[in-house]
Amino acid sequence: MDEKKEISFRVQRFDPQLDTGIYYDNFRITIEKGVTILRALNYIKDNIDSKLTFRVFCQAGICGSCAMRVNGVSKLACMTQVWTELETSSENDLILIEPIKNFSLIRDLVVEMEPLVEKLKNYYSWVKPKMPASEMGKKEFSISEETFQKYDQATDCILCASCVSECLMMEVNPEYISPVILLKSYRMNVDERDAMNEVRLKKVASDKGVWDCTHCYKCVEHCVKNIDIMKGIHELRHEAMTKGLHRSEGAKHAQAFFNDIKRKGHLVEATLIPRTLGIFKTLKMVPTAIKMFFKGRMPPVFVRSIPHKRYVKKIYKNLKKGNYSSKR
Amino acid sequence: MNHFDIVIVGGGGAGLYAAMEVLNTNKSLKVAVISKIYPNRSHTSAAQGGANAALANKDKTDTVDKHTFDTVKGSDYLADQDAAAVLCEEAPRVMRELENLGTPFSRMEDGSIAQRPFGGASSPRCCYCADKTGHTILQTLYEQCLRLGVTFYNEYFILSLEHKDGKCQGITALNIKTGKIEIFPSKIVIFATGGYAKAYWNRSSNAAGNTGDGQAVALRAGIPLKDMEFVQFHPTGLRKSGILVTEGARGEGGYLFNNESERFMSRYAPEKMELGPRDLVSRSIEREILEGRGFDSDAGKYVKLDLTHLGPELITKRLPQIRELSISFEGIDPIEEPIPIRPTAHYSMGGIDCDKTGRTIMQGVYAIGECACVSVHGANRLGGNSLLEILVFGKIAGHEAAKEAQGFSTPSIPDTVIDKYTRYFRSLAGESQYERYAVIREEMGQTLADNVAIFRNAKDMKKAIEDIKTLRDRFKRVKLHDTGKVFNTNLINILELRNMLSIALTIAAGAYVRKESRGSHFRTDYTTRDDENWHKHTMFKLSKGELKIDYKPVTMGKYPLEERTY
Numbered sequence: 001m002d003e004k005k006e007i008s009f010r011v012q013r014f015d016p017q018l019d020t021g022i023y024y025d026n027f028r029i030t031i032e033k034g035v036t037i038l039r040a041l042n043y044i045k046d047n048i049d050s051k052l053t054f055r056v057f058c059q060a061g062i063c064g065s066c067a068m069r070v071n072g073v074s075k076l077a078c079m080t081q082v083w084t085e086l087e088t089s090s091e092n093d094l095i096l097i098e099p100i101k102n103f104s105l106i107r108d109l110v111v112e113m114e115p116l117v118e119k120l121k122n123y124y125s126w127v128k129p130k131m132p133a134s135e136m137g138k139k140e141f142s143i144s145e146e147t148f149q150k151y152d153q154a155t156d157c158i159l160c161a162s163c164v165s166e167c168l169m170m171e172v173n174p175e176y177i178s179p180v181i182l183l184k185s186y187r188m189n190v191d192e193r194d195a196m197n198e199v200r201l202k203k204v205a206s207d208k209g210v211w212d213c214t215h216c217y218k219c220v221e222h223c224v225k226n227i228d229i230m231k232g233i234h235e236l237r238h239e240a241m242t243k244g245l246h247r248s249e250g251a252k253h254a255q256a257f258f259n260d261i262k263r264k265g266h267l268v269e270a271t272l273i274p275r276t277l278g279i280f281k282t283l284k285m286v287p288t289a290i291k292m293f294f295k296g297r298m299p300p301v302f303v304r305s306i307p308h309k310r311y312v313k314k315i316y317k318n319l320k321k322g323n324y325s326s327k328r
Numbered sequence: 329m330n331h332f333d334i335v336i337v338g339g340g341g342a343g344l345y346a347a348m349e350v351l352n353t354n355k356s357l358k359v360a361v362i363s364k365i366y367p368n369r370s371h372t373s374a375a376q377g378g379a380n381a382a383l384a385n386k387d388k389t390d391t392v393d394k395h396t397f398d399t400v401k402g403s404d405y406l407a408d409q410d411a412a413a414v415l416c417e418e419a420p421r422v423m424r425e426l427e428n429l430g431t432p433f434s435r436m437e438d439g440s441i442a443q444r445p446f447g448g449a450s451s452p453r454c455c456y457c458a459d460k461t462g463h464t465i466l467q468t469l470y471e472q473c474l475r476l477g478v479t480f481y482n483e484y485f486i487l488s489l490e491h492k493d494g495k496c497q498g499i500t501a502l503n504i505k506t507g508k509i510e511i512f513p514s515k516i517v518i519f520a521t522g523g524y525a526k527a528y529w530n531r532s533s534n535a536a537g538n539t540g541d542g543q544a545v546a547l548r549a550g551i552p553l554k555d556m557e558f559v560q561f562h563p564t565g566l567r568k569s570g571i572l573v574t575e576g577a578r579g580e581g582g583y584l585f586n587n588e589s590e591r592f593m594s595r596y597a598p599e600k601m602e603l604g605p606r607d608l609v610s611r612s613i614e615r616e617i618l619e620g621r622g623f624d625s626d627a628g629k630y631v632k633l634d635l636t637h638l639g640p641e642l643i644t645k646r647l648p649q650i651r652e653l654s655i656s657f658e659g660i661d662p663i664e665e666p667i668p669i670r671p672t673a674h675y676s677m678g679g680i681d682c683d684k685t686g687r688t689i690m691q692g693v694y695a696i697g698e699c700a701c702v703s704v705h706g707a708n709r710l711g712g713n714s715l716l717e718i719l720v721f722g723k724i725a726g727h728e729a730a731k732e733a734q735g736f737s738t739p740s741i742p743d744t745v746i747d748k749y750t751r752y753f754r755s756l757a758g759e760s761q762y763e764r765y766a767v768i769r770e771e772m773g774q775t776l777a778d779n780v781a782i783f784r785n786a787k788d789m790k791k792a793i794e795d796i797k798t799l800r801d802r803f804k805r806v807k808l809h810d811t812g813k814v815f816n817t818n819l820i821n822i823l824e825l826r827n828m829l830s831i832a833l834t835i836a837a838g839a840y841v842r843k844e845s846r847g848s849h850f851r852t853d854y855t856t857r858d859d860e861n862w863h864k865h866t867m868f869k870l871s872k873g874e875l876k877i878d879y880k881p882v883t884m885g886k887y888p889l890e891e892r893t894y
Contacts, residue, residue, distance in 0.1 A: 061652070061653065107812075125474070127429060138424065148435050
């Protein structure tokens with residue numbers, strides 16, 4: 001027989017009709033090796049507490065319904081083995097189950113997904129067909145292997161929102177475009193069959209968009225389909241710059257970084273704000289600057305170049321020649 | 329109150345294609361898609377292998393005619409040949425349309441849509457995106473519906489189809505998020521709710537929600553169901569979980585082995601081998617196991633699907649998802665070891681009776697996709713024809729409904745239906761209720777899997793019918809423990825079980841009366857096809873709460889009845 005173990009599931013609960021806040025319930029069940037987190041939750045619902053609420057559908061890792069945090073990390077419950085989780089658990093034989101973050105709670109492990117749908121709409125997450133309506137369905141586009149490779153991996157996305165849950169920027173600003181929408185935008189923008197590349201790019205490169213990503217790489221780390229989401233984000237930024245969309249604050253900020261490193265080998269932080277925001281918005285920041293000054297946190301205005309600047313120059317030379325790779 | 333021209337129930341590939349086509353035909357129509365899950369989660373996403381279309385990209389000699397013949401032959405001649413012809417004629421157009429709309433199909437060297445061989449097909453005509461075809465098609469259609477501004481009611485569970493004097497009036501549905509019962513008066517209702525193979529519960533490859541809701545609602549409203557006894561068992565489900573390994577794995581060259589290291593398909597389909605049609609391959613595997621040539625394990629008996637000879641490059645490129653699933657659920661990497669598999673309940677050929685435009689016998693009610701029975705699959709569906717069906721008939725029904733909607737009068741639904749369901753839900757939580765839904769559901773799946781599966785006989789099926797009737801009686805005392813309004817999945821589980829029990833009875837009863845073997849329906853007490861007595865569709869209707877069975881002739885065409893060998 002397969003090995004068995006008694007395991008505690010500590011599950012976050014919340015019923016908006018009864019509870020003023022969240023709390024945790026402990027379910028102790030015996031489980032054999034090979035059981036997934038989702039099967040364990042199904043067991044609890046069917047046999048112990050039929051009020052336990054979570055989303056479940058395909059149970060095979062393709063529908064994206066059951067994203068939740070297992071021991072603090074967002075993943076698909078249906079693709080996660082209980083025994084594997086026990087290895088990383090902080091307490092013996094205990095698994096912590098919580099809803100994904102950065103969405104409002106509906107009940108227990110179920111969160112409100114509508115904001116994600118709204119963002120899909122706001123950022124044109126679709127191919128607007130180049131093929132005229134009268135020609136639709138009559139012939140195929142010819143797509144080269146090279147073009148196909150650009151979007152192939154990105155189309156693995158199942159909208160499970162694990163990346164949104166883990167995204168640091170989303171925690172700060174719920175209005176932020178979010179990694180999944182950036183991935184979708186990239187996927188649509190490299191598709192030759194799409195006719196609204198420019199409009200989408202402009203939207204993506206505006207406020208709350210592609211420039212707000214803080215490069216924490218959490219989305220890549222936690223993508224359940226192992227998609228290199230950051231590659232898409234870098235490509236979108238590159239596209240925005242090459243297509244002249246450098247007037248947004250994000251673009252100016254990036255340009256200032258680029259110039260500083262080129263000139264000095266490191267940042268000139270004191271002037272970074274005016275170069276990003278412009279003089280008018282910077283004036284509004286003066287009170288903060290004064291506070292920083294008195295706390296001794298004001299960066300120096302005059303900055304010396306780093307030694308061996310020639311190596312930095314060499315990097316820039318290579319960049320210009322196009323000898324760069326967006327791989328991590 | 330929401331008034332609609334067209335309400336589409338179900339947001340999988342069929343429903344979304346229909347919604348798109350409605351708006352493409354007439355932008356001014358009020359159309360809504362009502363789905364119990366977010367549309368992008370629908371089970372269309374689980375279709376891995378691909379969709380058939382005679383594009384002749386890979387095999388220049390392929391034709392629509394060959395595709396039609398394969399479909400009719402695969403159906404064991406139970407498909408209506410006019411419907412099968414429409415399916416195959418429209419296939420190239422819908423496939424190219426999907427391509428134009430951004431579906432990321434894999435490509436041939438010349439840049440055209442890639443095609444691979446599939447079971448029961450005389451040419452390699454299955455168009456695919458690696459092994460995520462359904463997923464990418466569903467995403468594309470969802471994206472396009474968002475682009476066109478389709479109105480979605482996400483997480484609404486259908487309760488009833490409302491009708492007056494044989495005319496459609498709309499539907500009632502439970503808003504899962506708020507617990508409110510809402511009415512949707514609509515001139516036209518299109519059912520696109522998917523299949524019912526989850527009635528086999530844990531012995532099924534289906535999603536938890538493929539519970540035959542549309543079929544059960546239609547049956548209760550007096551619309552007949554058709555050919556319900558025909559349930560396809562997919563040959564290659566993973567041993568432990570029943571999760572699917574695409575037919576594409578065999579299409580790419582995978583072998584099936586028994587415990588004597590023999591490619592046993594040579595005995596059952598010497599020509600097609602592993603690429604025989606699904607009913608035949610499933611029966612062959614089951615026979616190997618019954619005759620002691622399977623492998624044994626704690627998780628049951630099985631045979632092996634070997635991909636190791638295909639090499640790591642092909643597997644990682646064309647079958648990446650299979651590799652992932654196999655590693656996650658069996659702990660086996662198909663690059664290094666064969667995958668343990670056994671047949672699993674997979675697809676419902678039967679469904680709501682409709683014609684080749686999707687129309688049912690009730691004015692204003694359509695059915696499309698797996699929830700419908702046109703019938704294009706007859707007694708056995710060919711791999712790659714299910715994705716195709718949802719696209720073709722989704723498009724046709726959407727177009728037809730859009731043209732028809734303006735001619736119909738304004739529908740109305742009395743508010744009293746809301747009270748009826750409120751009372752019903754309250755009664756479920758009553759003190760005299762004590763049965764547990766999970767127990768009834770498990771027993772239902774078990775009796776179907778034991779008695780109405782790959783090999784069937786009168787004695788077993790009779791037992792299944794009795795079991796299901798007992799379970800239906802017990803269900804009357806099922807207990808609703810969760811009396812909350814917000815996201816009450818306990819209530820949804822019970823409502824789904826109610827639907828599945830209706831469907832389970834049609835499966836068992838239909839199989840019991842059909843005294844022959846045809847396609848997926850194989851009887852050990854009537855081992856051959858009997859065209860003289862049984863070349864006809866089984867029709868199921870509710871009359872005063874009792875299930876009545878009747879028959880309907882099969883529409884023939886240019887392909888005469890022939891013996892089916894591979």
